[in-house]
Each structure stands twice: as C-alpha cells, then as structure tokens.
Amino acid sequence: MRITKFGHACVRIEHDGAVVVLDPGVFTDAEAVEGATAVLITHEHPDHYHPDHLRACDAPVFTIDAVAARLREDAPDVAERLTVVAPDDQFDVGVPVRAVGELHAVIHDDYPRFHNSGYLLTVDGTTVFHPGDALTVPDTAVDLLLAPASAPWLKLSEAVDFVRAVGAPRSLAIHDRVYSEVGLGMVEQHMGNLLGDSQEFVRLADGADL
Template sequence: MRITKFGHACVRIEHEGEVVVLDPGVFTDAEAVDGASAILITHEHPDHYFPDHLRASDAPVFTIEAVAARLREDAPDLAERLTVVAPGEVFDAGLPVRAVGELHAVIHEDYPRIHNSGYLLSVGEATVYHPGDALTVPDGAVDLLLAPASAPWLKLSEAVDFVRAVGAPRSLAIHDRVYSEVGLGMVEQHMGNLLGDSQEFLRLADGADL
C-alpha cells in the first residue's frame, strides 16, 4: 500500500495496481489524479470537488447524490462516469469501500447543512478512513484515519476527541490549508500531548508518501 498526501483534503491510495483518489479539490494539483482507477468525492464544496480535475482523468467517479446533481449541472460531460452511493452502502471502487455518514459538520446554525459521506476503504489487510467534512465515527476498527486538522467547522478539542474516538493507531493530517504553518504546528503539538503513546499523529508535505 502506498498513500500520498496531496493538497488539502486529497489523498491518493495505491494498492495492487489500483489507484483510488479521494477529494481532489481546488487546493490540489491535477497530477493527483494521474493514472487514477477511481475517484471518490465526499461532498460538493470546492476544496473537495473540482470538475477540471475529474476531466483530467477518465476514471469512474463515486459520490453521493448531492454531488452528482451538482456535477450534472456543472459538468454534464462527466455524468456518464458517475456512480451514486448511499449512506452505509458497500461498493467496489477497485478497492472495497463503505460509505459512512450523511451530513456535513455544522459550520454555523444559520447555514443549511449539506450532505457528506465519508469513505472507509479496505486496502489489503488495512482499513483507511476519510471522513470528508464530518466527525462521524465509523463502526469497526480503523488502521489509518485521515484526520481533518483545520476547518471553519472544527475546534482543536473536537479534532482531538474525533481522533481518540476513531481509535486508529495512526492518523494522517488532512484538510490543512485553513491554518498557517504555525497553527498546524500547534495542532500537531496538542495531538502529541493529548493522544498518548498508543496513537500516532502525522503531518506530511504535499506529494509525500506514507
């Protein structure tokens, strides 16, 4: 298994010839989708969904109905590549995947909540969880959590409690363009202080592999 951290919320997972790319948004370089065998989109916000990146690949796109509806409007040329998945559904994107959750985290009570699906991927003997923009804890063990580190909807205490609740032995920071390097360093320091020896929290530069 090879996992590459790309811009913001985008992660590329390679395993036994399959290349699954999650959330290549506007803060992600188009190279993230090179050779992709499948692309997964958690929700419609542009930092997770950018039609031009989808056009840069011929891979099938798996996503929820809210994103599919937006895609049919924004980029009807991509509609034939869409597969819509529902909360709790198990599907094959080259790797086995289960959709987790249904709603985006609350940014402010005055904003209507949009739909969001996290994805729990089986990668060989390991499970990898990308929650999108939500703090939904999946059923079952997670080996690697792709953990949001900064967001308008996220407090540090919530980020720590989410990592603790998921219980993965290793977490990789994603969703990291909102804070400065100083702010992200503070997140890393607090995670190290509060998680204990049984859980590791990692930050990687864009383009680096785990």
C-alpha cells in the first residue's frame, strides 16, 4: 500500500492496481488524480470538491447526494460516472469502503448544517479513515486516521480529543491549509505532548508518501 498526502484534505491510496483519491479540492494539484481508478468526495465545499479535477480523470466518483446535485449542475458529463452513497453503505472501489457519518461539523450556529460522509477503507489489512469535515468517531478500530489539523470549525483541543477518541496508533495530518507553517508546527507539538506514546501524529509535505 502507498499513501500520498496531497494538497489540503486530499490523500491518494494505491494498492494492488487500485488508485483511490479522496477529496481533491481547489488546494490540490491536478496530478493527484492522474491514473485514479476511483474518487471519493466527502462533501460539497470547494476545498474538498473541484469539478475540474474530476474532469481530469475518467474514474468513477463516489459521493453523497448533496455533492451529486452540485455535480449534475457543474459537470453533467462527470455525473454519468457517479455513484451516490448514504451513511453505512458498503461498496468496493478496488478496496472495501464504508460510508461513516452524515453531517459536517458546526462552523457557526447561524449556518445551516451541511452533509458530509467520512470513508472507512480497508487496504491490505489496514483500516484507513478519512472523516471529511466532521468529528464522527467510527464504531470500529482504525489503524490510520487522516486527522484534520486546522479548520474554521475546529480548535486544537477538539482535534486532540478526536484523535484520542478514534484511537488509531497513527494519524496523518490533513486539512492543513488554514494555518501557517508556524501554526501547524504548534499543532504538531501539542499532539506530541498530549497523545502519549501509544499514538503517533505525522505531518507530511504535499506529495510525500507515508
């Protein structure tokens, strides 16, 4: 298995011929979707969903109904290879996937709640969880958490508590364009201080493999 961190919330997972790309948004270079065999989108916000990236490949797209509605307007040609998933749906994209959760984290009480689906992938015996923009804890053990590090809806204590609650032995920082390099360094330091020896928090540059 090869896991590559791309811009912001995008991660590419390659295993046994499958190339699964999660959340290639506007902060992600188009190379992330080159050769993709499936693309998974957690929700409709542009830092996770960018129709030009979906047009740049011919992979099937798996996402929730809210994104599907946007995609039918933004890129009806891509909508022809769209599969809509709902909470707890299980499907196969070359590796088994289960949809987890339903709602985006609260940004502000004055905003309506957006829909969001995390994805739990089982890759070569390793369980990988991408939560999208939510702090939904799966009901199963996770080996690698793709952990949001910065967001308008997230503060450090919540990020730490989410990593603790999921309990994965390793977490890879994603959703990292909101903070400066100094801010991200502070997140990394606090994660190291607060998680303990049983949990590792890793931060990678864009394009680097885990």
